[in-house]
Amino acid sequence: MSSSAEKVLLPESERVETLVANLSGIKARVEAASKQYASGSTPRLVAVSKLKPASDILALYESVSQRHFGENYVQELVEKAGKLPADVQWHFIGSLQTNKCATLAAISNLYAVETVDAVKKAKKLNDARAETMPVLNVFIQVNTSGEESKSGMAPGEEVVETAKYIVESCPRLKLKGLMTIGSIARSNASGEEENADFKTLVEQKKKVEEQVAGAGELELSMGMSEDFAEAIRQGSTNVRIGSVIFGARPPRN
Ligand SMILES: *Cc1c(COP(=O)(O)O)cnc(C)c1O
Numbered sequence: 001m002s003s004s005a006e007k008v009l010l011p012e013s014e015r016v017e018t019l020v021a022n023l024s025g026i027k028a029r030v031e032a033a034s035k036q037y038a039s040g041s042t043p044r045l046v047a048v049s050k051l052k053p054a055s056d057i058l059a060l061y062e063s064v065s066q067r068h069f070g071e072n073y074v075q076e077l078v079e080k081a082g083k084l085p086a087d088v089q090w091h092f093i094g095s096l097q098t099n100k101c102a103t104l105a106a107i108s109n110l111y112a113v114e115t116v117d118a119v120k121k122a123k124k125l126n127d128a129r130a131e132t133m134p135v136l137n138v139f140i141q142v143n144t145s146g147e148e149s150k151s152g153m154a155p156g157e158e159v160v161e162t163a164k165y166i167v168e169s170c171p172r173l174k175l176k177g178l179m180t181i182g183s184i185a186r187s188n189a190s191g192e193e194e195n196a197d198f199k200t201l202v203e204q205k206k207k208v209e210e211q212v213a214g215a216g217e218l219e220l221s222m223g224m225s226e227d228f229a230e231a232i233r234q235g236s237t238n239v240r241i242g243s244v245i246f247g248a249r250p251p252r253n
Contacts, residue, residue: 008083010062011055019056020063022245023047030228030239037233043223046070046091048242051249054080060245061085068111070240073252074100081107093179093240095151096121096141102128105136105172112137114179114221114240117152119165122173129172137176138166139221139238142204144197145183152180155204163208167215177219177237178205182227198222198234 010016027045034042048070049057057080060066067087071077072094081090089111092104096115101124104113108130116122116138129136140162143152153159159178166175182197198220205218221238223231228239243249 006083008054008058010059011053015056016059016063018247019059019245022247023060023064023066026241026244030232033229033232037229040237043232043236044068044238046093046238046240047245048072048093048224048240049080049246050076050094050242051252052246054084056246057084057088061088070114070242074103077110078103078107081109091240098124101125105129108133110136112139112176114139114238115141115151116162116166117141117143119162122162122166122170126166126170126172131172135172135174138173139177139179139219140166140175141179141181142201144180144200144204145186147183150181155200159204160208160211163212163215167212175215175218177221178208179221179238181224182222184226186227195227195230195234198231198236202234 030045031042046068047060047066050072057069068089070091070093077090077092086109088109090109091111092113093115098121101121104110105125105128113125140159141152142155142159143150163175166173178201180197180201186195186197201220201222205220208215209218219237220235223236223239225241225244231239
């Protein structure tokens with residue numbers, strides 16, 4: 001890979017305007033939901049840029065100082081991180097493979113891996129994270145909906161044990177919180193009823209905070225384009241929003 005980064009150019013001005021308007025709109029909605037529901041501060045907004053060009057990211061970086069971006073594919077993240085500014089705060093939110101952990105950990109401005117779902121993956125990340133780099137934030141992904149198509153640990157003892165392992169045995173990692181995706185059916189229903197997946201994540205967080213000494217107060221990464229308001233109502237501190245900002249994604253190939 002050539003690290004002498006090719007220069008990323010801004011998209012045409014019409015695209016910049018669209019992206020800025022979309023991000024401003026969603027920011028206002030996130031803030032409104034936080035004011036309406038939450039006592040604390042506004043959640044971090046992670047702009048999910050998977051399958052979208054680096055030029056889109058640069059537009060939001062430069063025009064509205066967006067810094068947190070989320071990516072699902074390791075190779076795509078490595079390439080984008082190599083050519084975009086070094087103070088972008090990357091979130092890896094894709095399905096985590098053991099054999100990709102070292103590649104991820106080598107990205108110095110990787111802010112968080114949100115999808116840790118096994119002790120051995122935490123260990124790989126910890127072992128690979130250089131002393132010279134900032135400590136890497138991690139979220140444990142919980143499969144709150146129990147769908148086979150979703151990654152993440154089943155709620156329960158394994159989540160607590162994994163949290164304990166990260167806190168006690170991974171000095172190069174910081175347990176930042178828990179993350180879930182939840183079922184689409186439940187996110188579509190939100191607005192009418194309490195989202196049971198988010199509720200489960202809140203319960204898991206309480207358990208970990210109670211049972212793992214030194215875990216401190218944990219974050220909740222939950223809420224996407226269609227269900228962020230309900231996620232904020234239930235205490236989300238990190239919403240991951242893609243299509244509302246960037247438009248529909250092209251198919252992956
Ligand atoms: C793609 C993705 C998102 C963003 O989804 P949108 O519905 O486009 O907002 C959020 N979280 C994860 C884990 C994703 O894979």
